[in-house]
Amino acid sequence: TYGLLAMWGYMDQAEGLEKAVANFLKGQALDSTSAEYYMSFVGREFWGEWHFQEAYTHIRQALTVNPFHTDALEAMTELLLANGYFAEAQTYIGEALRVDPLSANHHYTRANLYYYQQKYAVALQHVTRALEMDPSLALAQELRLQCHIHLGDRETVEALLAERPSEGGTLPRLLFACLHETPPDLAAEDIAAWTESVRHKAGLVPYILFLLANHPDHTEAAMDLLRELITMRRGQVMNYRYEPFLAPLRARPDFAALHVSPLQLPGEASAFDRVTDSSPDPKELAAQKARLLAEVEERHAYLDPQLSLRSLAEAIDIHPNKLSFLINDQFGQNFNEFINQYRLTHFKTLALDPENRHLTLLGLAFESGFNSKTVFNTFFKKQEGMTPRAWLKRQGE
Template sequence: MGEETSHIHTDKSIVVLPFVNMSSDPDNEYFSDGITEEIINALTKIDGLKVIARTSSFAFKGKHVDVREIARQLDVSSVLEGSVRKVQSRVRITAQLINAADGTHFWSKNFDREIEDIFALQDEISLLIANQIRENFGHFNIQEQLVSEPTTNMKAYELFLKGHFYQLKWDADSIAEATKYYEAAVQLDPKFARAYYGLVQSYGLLAAWGYMPAEQGFEIAIRNFMIASDLDKSLPEYGQSFIGRTFWMEWDFKATYKQLIETLNLHPRFTDGLEAMAELLLSHGYFKEAEEYIQKAMKVDPLSANHYYTLSHIYYYQRHFDTALQLIEKALQINPDFVLARELRILCLIWLNKEDEFVQAIVNTPNPEVKQIYFNVRNKGLKTLPEATLKSWESTAEDKRQMVPYELFILANTEHQLEAIELLSKYITQKRGQIINFRQDPSLETLHKFDAFGTLHISNFVLEEEIKHVPAKEKNTESEFPEQDKQLEKLVNFIETEQPFLNAQLSLRTLAEMLNLHPNKLSYLINEKTGMNFNEFINQFRLVHFKQLATDSKNAHLTILGMAYESGFNSKTVFNAYFKKAEGITPGNWLKNSKG
């Protein structure tokens, strides 16, 4: 079981920090990052275990921050850290599970395997970690397997990890590089679904951002999506790719909602899905519901600049500009290069008439002159534009790389509102993502009075109607575990008679095997009927045994620590902490009193 320690926190939560690349080749960083993310994804499958998402975990990559401070920021009770050394066909992984309360290790292990066994190794590590957390913090069910084999071709898998590594850099050149690795991966394994989904996302981003012809990029993305969906619809990437098409490309909001419900039922803590649901609800003015979804995402990904950006938008569209500005400042603290966040900050400054900050904010940004015009419209009474300006804006709708439609906002808030309706209509025909929230945008409120505004893209989604048709969740039968009192009595009798607690390496799984009981059932029984986690439950028997040894005059020659080890404790720290918690005094003082 490894070294134990006492725990202050009782919540079942973990952050997996980026594993350190210990290979001689620094280019193997893609592999250590990939292993980290695979373990995060595996642990995320366990219902009842809070697992911090990749974005927040990787925020600490390469930083020397005390694990207790990391745990405090992320609100977790345990931290996993480790390293990966890849040498030719072998991989060595070390992992340590750390108690966030005091920074001590309560489990560590080294693994040395052939790279061909990498998926089995990921599964083994994930299951061991999950069992340790359960034994120390309390019950949750653990599946028999957490990691499946996505491909039988290890070279294809390594190419996929390289592609994913570049994709997550989130710049055009890196994403273009990612497509090369994904393409090479599917060449080696034409049934590798995750690599196809990587192509879907990469080409979709390149097309949406204007770094390749939109029709070409989306056509490649859709072609790969059709292949990937035929191979595996159970992956969260399926829902993400499906929604990328129905929401952003087609504005089919009803289909988007149905797919999101299906995806989140399968993967309830899939942060991209939670954020997409928030965006869908936001676009229809369901602000309260949108915030509930983004807050769920932020619980497991509290350092995501994207989530702060979405939450800021929710307040911005409700005209709570001060709150929106505070949230967008937080997003930019996390990621100062987040261009969309910088643009939302500029809009907040315009609405709040913070001229000095606005002037500084637009320096070195695209089209500062147009932003200045909108500031003057909102705050300095500008109502009419020169004819030359209007003429120069006639082709504005053709600029596909425009992040914020400032020209539209200016037209809508001056004497040129008919031109604004015409431009907005063009954007909607193009289904431009920048104006998907047009009905909620405060900069377009002046257009609501026009009949034509009301007829611009009638959505097929009404939340109240869709909620009626959401399937009810299956009833949880866990609480119906039969004859719990008899099972507990049998368990206690077995422990007192057979004394398995004397084995310092006793685990919940090995005890379950002795009792011919599933570990999930044993874990639930102990937690439900005693209110204790596994280690607390077992340590109470060890404590009783220690007292018996300590008060027996035959053992006067033994030290306190020696008797603790004889009782099954394998750590001085955990023995002293547990004893003082249970008895209110130190073992030494207790022994003096008992002899007094």
């Protein structure tokens, strides 16, 4: 417990680790044949030091002693998740739920597995179950908010933020804008204050890191902060390799080198190696770019209001992380900026067509692929410096 508190920033790191080691030594002296004995290594190796292979060995030993040890089953789930073995992780959390189906934390952990696979609707089903069992489970509350941010559900995001006024909603709202609207201007002093806060104060979700990672002007700052938090072994970023909010960073050549302690299961290649290419090939990038432009410009993928990074990636047969990198590297934009630029051009064509005079501007925006009045108006004004109606009036002058 002390180790977890230290790694998540809820107590001084040196003090927490010192107390954790002291209790670990006491546990060793009590019973070296119990599952708890082997689990006492895990807190230090897994959460404290990120030594995944050693932690795996001790969790397996604990489960050999007691195959129904729910803490060990959940720890194995989290360890496998951190290393991208999602199918294997599902097996362990499924067993934990079979042993204890009323554990809110087990349902949260299963939701987390779906979240890291970007299956947000399914994740919400399980996180809802967790919150039904324990409405105060803070990690589940945050996961629910994160899912709705990814889904672009502004109304629900605002409702959830209204339920937690003491925790503030500035950073989640700015993150939402980066993902689904127009990246906001961020003052240097605000970034400095938010970054300092995440370094020294407890917080379940590092929203400032996610905001910087998704802002086209601040990806370098995001990498610096992520590197620092990894060095500190902060629990909030243990799953950084598969965090959907960090997708814009994942294809960078320096991302794979951030932390090297891969978990190797018997007979398996490293799961991270299966999705990460640390040195994108120029010819491959050119081919990917050609497929992207064909899908967007020739097949007009941008007209689909439900188009997402994941669905577009599937259409052109590329991993979503690599698509995010491709758009950022080749066009200097994030996914939403890239797609909305095409939608804006299409809207202008429709708006200037005399045959469409009987249609509202919002109706034309929806026909162009925009799925929200707010997103359309915000993006239009950001690009043109005026409202859609003012722009149309100027075209007729």
